Amino acid sequence: MLNPIPLSTPVFDGNENDFVLQALGSNQISTAGNNITNFEEEIKKRLGNYHVAVKNSGTSAIHLALRLLGVGFGDEVLCQSFTFCASANPIIYLGAKPIFVDSESTTWNICPEILEEAIRDRINKGTKPKAIVVVDLFGMPAKFDEILKISQKYEIPIVEDAAEALGSSIHGKPCGTFGDFGVFSFNGNKIITTGSGGALISSDADAIERSKYLSVQARENFKYYVHKDIGYNYRMNNMSAGIGLAQFFNLDKKIALRRKVFENYQNLLADFEGFSTILEPDGYFSNRWLSTFLVNESQSGFSNEAIRLALLKENIETRYLWNPLQLQPIFKEIEFYGGGCSEELFNKGICLPSSENLSYGDQERIIGVIRKLYS
Numbered sequence: 001m002l003n004p005i006p007l008s009t010p011v012f013d014g015n016e017n018d019f020v021l022q023a024l025g026s027n028q029i030s031t032a033g034n035n036i037t038n039f040e041e042e043i044k045k046r047l048g049n050y051h052v053a054v055k056n057s058g059t060s061a062i063h064l065a066l067r068l069l070g071v072g073f074g075d076e077v078l079c080q081s082f083t084f085c086a087s088a089n090p091i092i093y094l095g096a097k098p099i100f101v102d103s104e105s106t107t108w109n110i111c112p113e114i115l116e117e118a119i120r121d122r123i124n125k126g127t128k129p130k131a132i133v134v135v136d137l138f139g140m141p142a143k144f145d146e147i148l149k150i151s152q153k154y155e156i157p158i159v160e161d162a163a164e165a166l167g168s169s170i171h172g173k174p175c176g177t178f179g180d181f182g183v184f185s186f187n188g189n190k191i192i193t194t195g196s197g198g199a200l201i202s203s204d205a206d207a208i209e210r211s212k213y214l215s216v217q218a219r220e221n222f223k224y225y226v227h228k229d230i231g232y233n234y235r236m237n238n239m240s241a242g243i244g245l246a247q248f249f250n251l252d253k254k255i256a257l258r259r260k261v262f263e264n265y266q267n268l269l270a271d272f273e274g275f276s277t278i279l280e281p282d283g284y285f286s287n288r289w290l291s292t293f294l295v296n297e298s299q300s301g302f303s304n305e306a307i308r309l310a311l312l313k314e315n316i317e318t319r320y321l322w323n324p325l326q327l328q329p330i331f332k333e334i335e336f337y338g339g340g341c342s343e344e345l346f347n348k349g350i351c352l353p354s355s356e357n358l359s360y361g362d363q364e365r366i367i368g369v370i371r372k373l374y375s
């Protein structure tokens, strides 16, 4: 059997062991400890004037962001539909209603024109949306120039779901800092990992402090247990934070390697008829978390599914792009504004193996399998 090639695997080549052992040695393995505060400090240093609280997942960070924005029962929240379900599920946890908005074809993220059309229509129908969830999918920043103008014009706050975009930026401004709240995920397949984990970002120090309080079951600072709010068990633990801290010190290296993997694919696929990809608009920087390509079957003669199956036979893992939320059975009753952009991307797209330690030889092996499909 040929060596398996996974889609995206974590690499632990920093001080992960040391930081985890320190946590064990100090008996601080729960939601307090140096790794947590140091990890938050390091993220903060990188983002500039923003406040950070690490959580036990990206999903919990999105949930907290929406709660802190006051989203509650019966509210409407606009949400990019081309994304993982975790961008939208927290809207439902709060008893609110997601309204899905399609993507545009330059960044694959929420389309500003359709977003504005959706806002106007909701207002005309009598409900002003309470928030907008914008995603930086596959590490590519959304069109924030336009999106922020719309957010300001209608006074609707933004949650930036930068779960996949740690280290990405527009004209040097980091993803995670564009909205009223930003969110990262450190899930096992992300650009850095803590096993599972996430972070909540905001320029509002009080909101971040409140998120910390809500993340430990809203426990009051008192001699016995007193609770005046309903909280959650959402704080990151000190061992996970140790892994995250070590990974974070290597972030730039990890991004450079992922970008190199993407560049190699671009070169290797350059003369393959029917293949295209997503390019960085001027000033945009993507961490290239996953290398994503579109296959135009009428030009190539084969589909994304044919590529998936051919590579699977060779023990190589690929993945479709996100199946848009408006197509998910659970969301079939949810209103959707848009055309066919996200559906077309889903129908044509494929994520190729993108781990930072993927060798050039393995990339040639992957491309060799695809080349054979032409004959």
Ligand SMILES: Cc1ncc(COP(=O)(O)O)c(C=O)c1O
Pocket: 057, 058, 059, 060, 083, 084, 086, 087, 135, 161, 163, 164, 184, 185, 186, 187, 196, 197, 198
């Ligand atoms: C776009 C997007 N949003 C949210 C999440 C949720 O993050 P987590 O798995 O850390 O809860 C993920 C990743 O899993 C994601 O890819």
